Every structure is written in C-alpha cells, then in structure tokens.
Amino acid sequence: MNTWLAALAVLALPAAAQQRPAAAPFTLAPLPYPPGALAPVIDAETMTLHHDKHHQAYVDALNKAVAANPALAGQSLEQLLARAASLPPAVRNNAGGHWNHSFFWRTMTRPGTGGAPSERLARAIDAGFGSLDGMKTAFRAAGTGRFGSGWAWLIVGRDGRLAIASTPNQDNPLMDAAEVQGMPLLGNDLWEHAYYLTYRNRRADYLDAWWQLVDWAEVSRRYAAATARSSSSGTTG
Numbered sequence: 001m002n003t004w005l006a007a008l009a010v011l012a013l014p015a016a017a018q019q020r021p022a023a024a025p026f027t028l029a030p031l032p033y034p035p036g037a038l039a040p041v042i043d044a045e046t047m048t049l050h051h052d053k054h055h056q057a058y059v060d061a062l063n064k065a066v067a068a069n070p071a072l073a074g075q076s077l078e079q080l081l082a083r084a085a086s087l088p089p090a091v092r093n094n095a096g097g098h099w100n101h102s103f104f105w106r107t108m109t110r111p112g113t114g115g116a117p118s119e120r121l122a123r124a125i126d127a128g129f130g131s132l133d134g135m136k137t138a139f140r141a142a143g144t145g146r147f148g149s150g151w152a153w154l155i156v157g158r159d160g161r162l163a164i165a166s167t168p169n170q171d172n173p174l175m176d177a178a179e180v181q182g183m184p185l186l187g188n189d190l191w192e193h194a195y196y197l198t199y200r201n202r203r204a205d206y207l208d209a210w211w212q213l214v215d216w217a218e219v220s221r222r223y224a225a226a227t228a229r230s231s232s233s234g235t236t237g
C-alpha cells in the first residue's frame with residue numbers, strides 16, 4: 001500500500017469530498033469564493049474565465065480522454081497522476097490541469113486575510129530558506145525562470161524537506177514524470193491566462209502580488225498532513 005499516494009486526494013478536494021477519491025466522470029467544483037473575492041490582486045474577469053472556461057475545459061477533455069482509454073476506467077485523479085509518465089498526453093495534461101486548478105483555488109483567499117505560516121511550518125521555511133522572504137525569492141526565481149507555461153511549487157520533498165520546484169505545462173510534483181517529486185503545499189499558475197488581463201507580460205509582478213492571497217492556514221494544514229504521513233512511512237519530517 002502506497003501511503004503517500006493514498007493520502008494525496010485530500011490535498012485538492014473540499015472537505016466533504018475527502019472520504020473517497022473521485023474517479024471519472026470528473027466534475028468541476030464551484031470556486032470556494034465569489035470570482036471578485038481576490039481583487040485587486042486577481043480580477044473577477046480573469047477568475048471567471050480561468051475557472052469557468054479553462055478549468056472546465058480540462059475536466060471535459062479529461063473525461064473524454066479517459067473514456068477513450070477503457071483500461072483507465074475507475075482510476076482516481078491521484079492514481080492517474082502517479083502513473084502520468086506512461087499515460088497518453090491527453091490524459092496526463094488534463095488530469096494535471098484538473099488537479100492543479102482544484103488545488104490552486106483552495107490555496108487562495110481574500111487579499112490580506114491569509115494569516116501567517118504555522119509555527120512549525122515557519123520553522124521549516126527558516127531551516128530551508130533562511131526566512132519567509134528567502135523562500136519567496138526562491139519561488140520567484142522558479143516562477144520567472146520557467147520558460148513558457150507551467151507552475152511553481154513549494155513542496156515537501158520525498159526526503160521530508162521543503163523544496164521549491166517548477167513543472168512545465170500542467171505537470172505537477174505528484175507525477176512520476178516530475179523532475180522534483182513531493183507533496184505540494186502551495187502552487188502558482190504561470191500560464192498567461194492566470195494573469196494577463198491585469199499584469200500583461202509582467203509575470204514577476206503577478207508572482208510578487210500573489211503572496212497577498214495565500215491562505216496560510218490551508219497551507220499549514222497541508223504541511224501538517226504531509227509531514228505526519230512522512231513520519232508514519234519512515235522518512236524524516
């Protein structure tokens with residue numbers, strides 16, 4: 001039994017759906033707040049298009065791709081991610097797109113209301129990056145350094161330590177295909193559809209402003225869950 005895999009589902013799903021990982025057909029949950037809730041950091045039009053059009057398209061394409069591959073019937077999203085390297089591109093890309101966006105919406109809250117990292121997470125950030133600002137600097141470098149579209153992540157690596165990672169396209173650190181694998185704590189969408197209406201080509205400005213939205217209570221909860229699992233499966237936390 002892969003305890004790491006078994007626990008992944010809780011990260012991207014609302015509490016009510018955390019008992020049983022969903023399999024196809026996959027559905028799009030509503031945003032956990034009104035589309036204008038994140039303004040002025042992310043404007044309402046961007047949020048509406050991003051969720052209702054882009055995320056919906058990933059869900060629809062994923063269902064279509066899974067239906068075309070009967071061997072994948074009944075697989076949860078997390079099971080698909082764990083074997084992404086051997087999946088058809090349409091399944092890999094759209095499974096990633098669905099998971100990444102579900103996770104992204106629940107990483108954010110109204111500007112300035114997200115609080116601070118828990119004491120334990122703050123200590124891990126200090127140990128890994130010197131300070132919270134040090135972590136943000138490393139995250140910014142990963143985000144601006146990603147050529148084309150992709151994601152920047154703060155993760156708990158397989159060694160139990162915090163790390164910054166970036167993935168191309170709709171890949172993520174849960175995939176067996178990822179260069180740096182681990183449990184995501186937070187992730188930011190580097191696709192232009194996430195920021196272009198407000199920030200145009202200024203990805204760095206978007207990355208800097210985005211910290212105002214991070215829901216540190218949620219991120220701290222994820223850290224506690226990820227490190228509890230690491231300890232129980234024999235790695236250090």
Ligand SMILES: [Fe+2]
Binds near residue numbers: 050054101189191193
């Ligand atoms: Fe996106």
